[in-house]
Amino acid sequence: MKRTILLAALVAAASQAPAKAQDLRIGLGSAITSLDPQFHVVGSNSALARNFFDGLVNQDDRQQIVAGIADTWHVVEPTVWEFHLRPGLRFHNGQPVEAEDVAASLRRVPEVKNSPSSFLPFVRPITAVEVVDASIVRIRTQEPYPLLPNALSRIAILPRTVEHADTAAFNDGSAMIGTGPLRFVRYAPGDRVEAEAAEPQPGAAPLPWKHVTFRFLTNDAARVAALLSGDLDMIEQVPSADIARLRHDARVGIASGASNRIMYLHLDHAREHSPFVRGKDGQEIANPLRDPRVREALSLSINREALVERVMDGEGTPAGQLVPQGYFGFVPGIAAPKADLAKAKQLLTASGLPNGFRMTLHVTNDRYPNDGRVGQALAQMFTRAGIQTQLEAQPGSVFFARASNLDYSLIMGGAAAETGEASSVLRPLLATWNPQLGDGSGNRGRYSNPRFDAALHAALTTVDDAKREALLQEATSIAIGENAVIPLFSLANSWATAGKVHYRPRSDGYTLAINATIGDTGGN
Structure with missing residues (x-):
């Protein structure tokens, strides 16, 4: 009887405890052309990169500008902006994030070779980047540029040690060092990207996922089939013709947003x-x-x-x-x-x-x-x-x-x-x-x-x-x-999830591990 009471107590405790970290398997609707977050302005690349890297500022689920590497910023004069970095941030290799890393990241953008669609337009108005101290960077523009924070939300901040790294160094993983919620593990071109949860940054909640795998499944039917068979926990770009059917499937939840x-x-x-x-x-x-x-x-x-x-x-x-x-x-x-x-x-x-x-x-x-x-x-x-x-x-x-x-x-x-x-x-x-x-x-x-x-x-x-x-x-x-x-x-952007996985939609259509959570029941 003591053993039965103890077992019941353990089960009750487990049911009240938060869900443990587990693996998350995601099916993406588009492949990427590179892991280099400054190589190619295309949605599939930018979405995947956002799991590993932050901008000086970021965009939230409705594309409003929020803190990223910087937590505050202001206009000093019409052509000068000042950004103050969040204290305590570290790259995945343990290196502290400093203003010189921001300057090096912005210097790298025009140096990226063979880009099919360059990030240069986002930084073209910038005439100078000044490191005031380790936590403050000033950015000068040729003329007043009110959209500078919006533009900078598209530029990944990298450690200064990879300023001169070529795109191949990101694809082989040696330069994949960011500040995002995921740390890079492996890239199999045309197949998948594997990652693991990074140490949470100060003030950030830990991910409920220990390992995350992004699989490239550009065929709509194959993506849906992989979800229904249990090979995936979540897919993006749900075919519109399948949404009505999937909404009536008790195994599946649909998350949809403008x-x-x-x-x-x-x-x-x-x-x-x-x-x-x-x-x-x-x-x-x-x-x-x-x-x-x-x-x-x-x-x-x-x-x-x-x-x-x-x-x-x-x-x-x-x-x-x-x-x-x-x-x-x-x-x-x-x-x-x-x-x-x-x-x-x-x-x-x-x-x-x-x-x-x-x-x-x-x-x-x-x-x-x-x-x-x-x-x-x-x-x-x-x-x-x-x-x-x-x-x-x-x-x-x-x-x-x-x-x-x-x-x-x-x-x-x-x-x-x-x-x-x-x-x-x-x-x-x-x-x-x-x-x-x-x-x-x-x-x-x-x-x-x-x-x-x-x-x-x-x-x-x-x-x-x-x-x-x-x-x-x-x-x-x-x-x-x-x-x-x-x-x-x-x-409309749509995602389908299985089991206890839930997804919070984003207007930019990005599929981010931080937007996926574990709930008590399937569906959304």
Whole structure:
């Protein structure tokens, strides 16, 4: 009887104790191109890196700026910022984090070789980095740069000892030394990254996970199957077609949240004759996409609610501008347009095209959720409005190179507000193309409006938050008023978990071990 009482007491104690650290196995929907956190601006790399590295400041689950390596910062004068480092921070190798490490990390960014998409634009405004003492760093910019903290949230802080390390040194693990909640163990390219819980930084709660494995499973069906078979504890990028079914599976929990990524259409504004636009008789015609009435007709022919409900299986929100509600620079008065075929046809007639015209819509078929299916639906909607539309869906490896080469007339793309505010999409997509200034880097339609540029550039140098937001809203209103691009819908981010694992969604779609917890029951 004593043994029975003791056993019962132990069971009761165990049921009241917090869950013990255990292994966490995660299925990722995209592979990475490198472990070097300063090598390639692409979502899959940045998301994985955030598990191992911190920025001078970080972004929280809704992309608001919060403490990272620094716990406080302020503007000394319009072109000088001062950052004070959190006391007691150490890199995974035990080395204390000091201001010289911050300076070395920022110096390394322009030295990274062969980057497909460099982090340089985030640090280009910086003219000097001054180490005041071990815990204070001052950063000078050429002109007032109010978005410096947002930009610095994208730059991983590394120990000064790896300032000159090449990208290969990160991929083999020798330079994988950060301050994040996970410590690197092993990388098998194309297969997995293995990690273990790092010693918690001062003030941080310990992870409930002892070991974490990130597996690259780009096939949607394989990712879902691995979760249901018990090979994984969690997956990201849940296929929208499977979400309804999985919600009714008692073994699975779904965590879903609004995304920072907007799907949109880019149109050829620059050329008098566009390569994939023809008259109904197949003959070359003046580029109708340059006419704002035609662009409005295209927008009004789109049933955004149907795209979200029928094609995206409800996983998204119709959009009328390039950042979701709640983001800095969002314009409250601009809603997603309602489909109006009658008005679309009236606008085509007013533009001198009562019988419409022919065009080809180019989209990816492997980059965004349901991208090929969305393209099919759009082509049908345009055709019903009188614009006979052919669809050509391509792998991203082909599409993006040709789109950047301006080979197309009308394309569908996706843009994420990665700094948590509107300029991060307005500047690359709509600023007049200027490689020297870094403007219009993704402006594949070559839209150009001096009034838009003036409002945007004024916003980028205005320190006062209220004035800066008003300028961003002005720039948005100008561009959207002309249908410079045509917003479609914002995506939703989703994760599926098994057993007692729960996940707290993030608007940037990052899958972070610190957002995964152990609960008493399965589901979310």
